[in-house]
Ligand SMILES: [Zn+2]
């Protein structure tokens with residue numbers, strides 16, 4: 001266990017988290033539950049031991065399957081994490097980290113369920129859009 005610390009939170013700032021130590025794994029998830037709970041074509045995770053993560057700000061919970069629940073902000077709706085009931089780990093959504101650049105995905109989960117056009121790789125034209133709306 002290293003002494004590294006990772007922080008993040010939702011768009012409005014109500015829900016924040018701190019994860020201590022090195023992540024266990026990273027990766028894309030292409031499952032339909034991740035798509036429908038986020039609206040994104042695929043979701044990138046950073047997995048930590050559950051005991052290493054503290055979440056503050058009274059998040060809401062949504063039971064997305066019989067096996068687990070999604071942690072999200074009840075104000076802005078951002079999804080923060082997935083927790084499997086029987087799992088000792090927690091999957092934090094990479095997009096809500098303060099420094100998501102530190103956690104490149106290392107694998108594709110539920111690859112057979114991916115949207116066929118999905119390719120996060122290089123090669124598309126790039127557009128610089130200025131400030132976020
Ligand atoms: Zn929020």
Ligand SMILES: [Zn+2]
Nearest residue numbers: 029030031034
């Ligand atoms: Zn998924």
